[in-house]
Amino acid sequence: MAPTGSRTIRNGCERVLYWIPVLFIVLIVAWSYYAYVLQLCVDSIEDTKEKVVYLLVYHLIFIMFIWTYWQTIFTKPMTPLKEFHLSHADKELLQREDREESQQEILRRIAKDLPIYTRTNSGAIRFCERCQLLKPDRSHHCSVCDKCVLKMDHHCPWVNNCVGFSNYKFFMQFLAYSLLYCLFITATDFQYFIKFWMNKLPDTQAKFHILFLFFSASMFSVSLAALFIYHCWLVCKNRSTLEAVRSPVFGHGTDKNGFSLGFSKNLLQVFGDESKYWPVPVFSSLGDGCSFPTGPVNLDPEQPSSPSGSSLNGATEARHYPKPLRESQSRLLISAHSWSERDNATDKDRGASNPGMVMENEA
DSSP states (O other): OHHHHHHHHHHHHHHHHHTHHHHHHHHHHHHHHIIIIIIIIITTOOOHHHHHHHHHHHHHHHHHHHHHHHHHHHSOOOOOOGGGBOOHHHHHHHHHOOSHHHHHHHHHHHHTTSOOOOBOTTSOBOEETTTTEEOOTTOEEETTTTEEETTOOEEETTTTEEESTTTHHHHHHHHHHHHHHHHHHHHHHHHHHHHHHTTOSOSSTHHHHHHHHHHHHHHHHHHHHHHHHHHHHHHHHTOOHHHHHSOOEETTEEOTTTTOOOHHHHHHHHHOSOGGGTTSOSOOOSSOSSOOOOOSOOOOTTSOOOSOOOOGGGOSSOOOOOSOOOHHHHHHHHTTSOOSHHHHHHHHHHHHHOHHHHHHHHO
């Protein structure tokens, strides 16, 4: 009992320690609110119109910043669906096998019916011994959360949470609104920062809050801008932080652009296909986090191929999607172009009923 009790105490202490970076951010934000609203706007700004405008814009940005930060922290990471977990019979069969080749043969048999295309560097099936499941594409096991996380980007200590498929949109919004928050404070505080150095501010404690508010907002703006630009680049390339460090491995080999569908579709995959939800921290990402459409890669010959080998608008290079995709992913792929034989057949049917239309299209 003693080892179990000590382990529980240790885990409890670790969970408390993980919240220290979040507490630090909360204290900084609370002080910035006090310094900006009370010390700058209420006590230092004399122009009523300027004061009202500053307070309205500040609180609008502040609410969105807090909302996105809350969503990033408290949105639980999504884990693989039950179909990726080994059944009791498969677990026993895997445990009875001592040779790695035999174990891989079992895992390949199970993965054959799953939308899994990435492999380890050695070409083996990605299997998590801790969770006893076959890892879906782009998922990884987080040692801090002690679970496999779908489309894991990284574990962020500043939010005490894994950033992955379920909250990556919220994380991007948090970076955007926190950067906007710091830039707004820096811009509106600048003139009073200048007055501080020219000794034109009243000799009160407010001038010290104005000084440190400008410096802290400026420094945070630089670091947040760099991080936000980097993640914007990742979104445009449809990569996670882990994939940027180590490119995913497919059946044909390493391919850093294996999941890239082009700028617009990469953007839609994270933020959704309804632009009205883009600035709001509500989940709108496309897909289920377990399967992803791939770019022009050479598919694993062991996986079943798609019924069609259609190409994009007659292009010589075809993009294949052999596994059935979820409805939202299918919408993503066919939003601008036709990708399946069904669409080609539909066009032929229309042409048969209206030969003039076919001649017009061919012309």
